[in-house]
Amino acid sequence: MTGHQLLFWIFAAVTCGGAIAVVLTQNVVRMAFWLIVSLGASSGLFFLLNADFVGTAQLLVYVGGTLVLMVFGVMLTASGPFSKMQTRPGELFLAGVVAFLLLGLLGSTVCSVDWERVVAATNDGHPVVDRQALNHGYNLPQEGNTGHPLGMAFLGIRPDRDLGVGSKTFSNGYLLPFEIVSVHLLVVLIAAAYLARAKRRVASDD
Amino acid sequence: MDLSSYLLVGAVLFVAGIVCMATKRNGIGVLMGVELVLNGANINFVAFANYTRLGLDGQVISLFVIVLAAAEAAVALAIALSYYNNHLTIDVDQANQLKG
Numbered sequence: 001m002t003g004h005q006l007l008f009w010i011f012a013a014v015t016c017g018g019a020i021a022v023v024l025t026q027n028v029v030r031m032a033f034w035l036i037v038s039l040g041a042s043s044g045l046f047f048l049l050n051a052d053f054v055g056t057a058q059l060l061v062y063v064g065g066t067l068v069l070m071v072f073g074v075m076l077t078a079s080g081p082f083s084k085m086q087t088r089p090g091e092l093f094l095a096g097v098v099a100f101l102l103l104g105l106l107g108s109t110v111c112s113v114d115w116e117r118v119v120a121a122t123n124d125g126h127p128v129v130d131r132q133a134l135n136h137g138y139n140l141p142q143e144g145n146t147g148h149p150l151g152m153a154f155l156g157i158r159p160d161r162d163l164g165v166g167s168k169t170f171s172n173g174y175l176l177p178f179e180i181v182s183v184h185l186l187v188v189l190i191a192a193a194y195l196a197r198a199k200r201r202v203a204s205d206d
Numbered sequence: 207m208d209l210s211s212y213l214l215v216g217a218v219l220f221v222a223g224i225v226c227m228a229t230k231r232n233g234i235g236v237l238m239g240v241e242l243v244l245n246g247a248n249i250n251f252v253a254f255a256n257y258t259r260l261g262l263d264g265q266v267i268s269l270f271v272i273v274l275a276a277a278e279a280a281v282a283l284a285i286a287l288s289y290y291n292n293h294l295t296i297d298v299d300q301a302n303q304l305k306g
Binding site: 004005008012015016019020022023028031032035038039042045046048049050051053054057058061062065066069070072073074076077085086087091092095096098099102103106107110111113115116119122146149150153154158174177181184185188189191192193194195196199 | 207208209210211212213214215217218219220221222223224225226228229230231232233234235237238239241242245248249252253255256257258259262265266268269270272273274275276277278279280281283284285286287288290291296297
């Protein structure tokens with residue numbers, strides 16, 4: 001067993017175990033903790049998949065930002081002393097049956113496809129990573145430097161596909177989706193601040 | 207490791223998120239289920255980016271997914287806070303004002 005395999009099994013076990021613990025735990029704060037464990041371990045999976053920038057963004061944005069926001073949401077919406085929000089045992093049993101059926105469906109689908117052949121067919125004779133297309137200054141993905149090409153792709157330039165030796169293609173990048181998603185994030189955050197603003201609590205009428 | 211191992215991890219995360227969304231009565235728990243589903247999709251995107259010719263495009267799409275998940279969490283938590291201010295509970299079974 002190589003180190004890569006060992007790390008994969010550790011990270012995969014922690015990711016899946018954390019996700020299952022999120023489902024089985026009834027306390028919301030412990031659910032948030034297990035979600036942090038699961039998302040952190042899945043960022044380890046991203047590092048194993050040579051996606052170092054995505055793994056870093058997962059740690060910074062998800063674990064550092066989104067989950068802290070959720071913990072604040074848990075704290076600000078403490079449940080009352082008389083309301084117990086437990087799932088009924090019958091519902092849990094039914095959900096377990098549905099979960100096993102769905103997992104069996106997805107797992108059998110993944111295992112029944114011959115991915116080697118599919119990948120070879122879609123690659124169309126090209127190698128999986130076009131090493132020649134990478135210029136100097138842009139490291140191989142195996143060396144774990146995707147930040148520079150990702151930044152260029154977000155600006156609309158694709159040096160990993162074009163500009164190589166004998167390259168005749170012109171690929172477009174992601175400048176317009178990048179702008180749309182950034183303006184979308186700004187609008188959503190302003191709207192969230194407007195929705196969650198402090199206002200007088202109205203009397204509950206039910 | 208081959209592609210199908212990573213796809214199986216993504217499938218486990220997806221199923222856990224679906225079950226979490228379906229069974230939790232706490233609104234924040236439903237949100238955590240959504241995060242699990244999005245993270246399972248992200249693992250699939252990055253796995254395909256590494257093992258196929260998708261390349262950098264898969265990583266770009268997974269970054270978009272991360273940003274949209276952050277935006278969704280922000281606005282959903284604002285809605286949850288507003289709901290809590292009006293109903294003094296976060297139980298989604300009590301949310302029947304629209305008689306849907």
